[in-house]
Amino acid sequence: MPFCLDVARKLGIKGAPFFTQACAVSALYYHYNEGNLKIGNHLGTTSFSMPAMPVMEIGDLPSLIQDRDLYPVFLSQMVNQFSNFQKADWLLVNTFDKLEEEVLNWMASRWPKIKTIGPTIPSVYLDKQLEDDKYYGLSLFHPSTEACMKWLDTKEKSSVVYASFGSMATVGGSQMEELAMGLKNSNENFLWVVRASEESKLPSNIVAETSEKGLFSVLFTLYFVYGNANTTFIFLVARFCLNVSGKPGLARGLELLQPTLHSFRIIVRIF
Secondary structure (H helix, E strand, C coil): CCHHHHHHHHCCCCCCCEECCCHHHHHHHHHHHHCCCCCCCCCCCCEECCCCCCCEEHHHCCHHHHCCCCCHHHHHHHHHCCCCHHHCCCEEECCCCCCCHHHHHHHHHHCCCEEECCCCCCHHHCCCCCCCCCCCCCCCCCCCHHHHHHHHCCCCCCCEEEEECCCCCCCCHHHHHHHHHHHHHHCCEEEEECCHHHHHHCCCCHHHHCCCCEEEECCCCHHHHHHCHHHCCCCCCCHHHHCCCCCCHHHHHHHHHHHHCCCCCCCCCCC
């Protein structure tokens, strides 16, 4: 919300915008806003590079830039962050120096007042110095944490599949059905976060048919899943799994992953 910085300036208050994404992601949106990042309307295999970043392909870009017609409002919000950020007293970024040293050094050479304050994760999951610091503190929705935690505590260690499309992404009814069938046929315990606006896309009777293995939640904070011993394996379904040819991509993907469910932690984020 760049207007907050304008208000602070008018009131004579110091302002510091907080970029919640990784520094490299913020840099890509900056380059896009400046017109330095030009891509066509169709994805290809063309390689390109940006300052202080490795050579990338179109598929490496944030999905909002890859497909600008997918969520134009959100793309506009991400890009507008850079409309007045140079007026700020400080720039705060959700990262730490050693993680993104090269791109941070490049940004600091242009905007010396940049400060890294990440990762912004509650203390209980990091240094444990603040025992009561368990919550992120900001959410667009009201999480159903207590019910989910009670359900998780009844499951064995490393036995729960976690599926979520995040707070913005939407999928079609056929994709929701494929995901439902994949989770059902995997015969694994699963916690599927489905926003209220997406619940109508669920196949009829899927909740009843999977009641012994599955739990559907309107919202659940990922930190609690990550910190729970029963979810050593976390699987967030990637969009590309929903569109492969042959056997339904997601169902096949879950079948292939079954042997590793009790051995590895795998995180694949939907974009």
